[in-house]
Amino acid sequence: MNAHAIAATLFGPQDLRIVEHPLAPLAPGMVRVRFGAGGICGSDLHYFRHARTGDYVVTSPLVLGHEISGEIVEISGAAPGLSVGDHVAVNPSRWCGHCARCLERRANLCENIYFMGSASKTPHMQGGFASLFDATPAQCFKVPPDVAYQAAALAEPLAVSLHAVARAGDIAGRNLILFGAGPIGLLTMLAARLGGCGELTVADIAAAPLAFARRLGADRTI
Numbered sequence: 001m002n003a004h005a006i007a008a009t010l011f012g013p014q015d016l017r018i019v020e021h022p023l024a025p026l027a028p029g030m031v032r033v034r035f036g037a038g039g040i041c042g043s044d045l046h047y048f049r050h051a052r053t054g055d056y057v058v059t060s061p062l063v064l065g066h067e068i069s070g071e072i073v074e075i076s077g078a079a080p081g082l083s084v085g086d087h088v089a090v091n092p093s094r095w096c097g098h099c100a101r102c103l104e105r106r107a108n109l110c111e112n113i114y115f116m117g118s119a120s121k122t123p124h125m126q127g128g129f130a131s132l133f134d135a136t137p138a139q140c141f142k143v144p145p146d147v148a149y150q151a152a153a154l155a156e157p158l159a160v161s162l163h164a165v166a167r168a169g170d171i172a173g174r175n176l177i178l179f180g181a182g183p184i185g186l187l188t189m190l191a192a193r194l195g196g197c198g199e200l201t202v203a204d205i206a207a208a209p210l211a212f213a214r215r216l217g218a219d220r221t222i
């Protein structure tokens with residue numbers, strides 16, 4: 001097994017380096033994932049430009065990346081439903097399992113949550129822009145091997161969009177306006193289409209994303 005991983009590591013504003021990190025033996029109850037593909041989130045860009053995202057300040061080297069897919073290369077202990085060789089989409093959130101929110105089965109709101117590639121906690125939780133990284137089995141969602149890694153890596157931002165559409169209630173046949181045609185907005189547009197909405201209008205302040213929205217089937221752009 002590899003004794004090291006190479007990772008896109010942020011040392012400060014616009015100081016991103018490909019660095020070799022030693023890999024400890026896989027801890028019990030964890031799986032090791034070989035990087036397949038990763039999406040670059042707006043928060044990754046904020047970290048890159050300013051070494052911070054909002055209140056989260058990078059105070060020690062941080063491996064970026066939280067929209068990741070890959071292949072399981074090692075399993076330590078029980079990992080129900082997962083095998084070495086499986087392709088997985090990785091949920092970047094690692095929840096505690098025992099706080100009030102977790103016990104309500106709302107682990108996405110966990111009070112002690114760790115998030116891959118985020119400076120929200122110190123020490124920071126390292127991200128997935130690494131040739132190999134470790135995750136809990138619960139973070140790993142198996143995808144069919146014929147799904148491209150690039151598509152599987154979109155599972156995380158797509159989850160945001162599916163949640164947004166679910167929050168909107170019954171949209172079947174209803175006309176919608178979507179504000180913002182970035183990746184999340186465009187995925188939300190596609191999710192709303194799948195939900196059977198009526199006419200779709202997309203608003204943005206920039207021309208390029210609006211052109212993308214039209215290519216993806218927006219009825220009108222503003």
Ligand SMILES: [Zn+2]
Pocket residue numbers: 041042043066
């Ligand atoms: Zn993100």
Ligand SMILES: [Zn+2]
Pocket residue numbers: 095096097098099100101102107110111112113
């Ligand atoms: Zn919790």
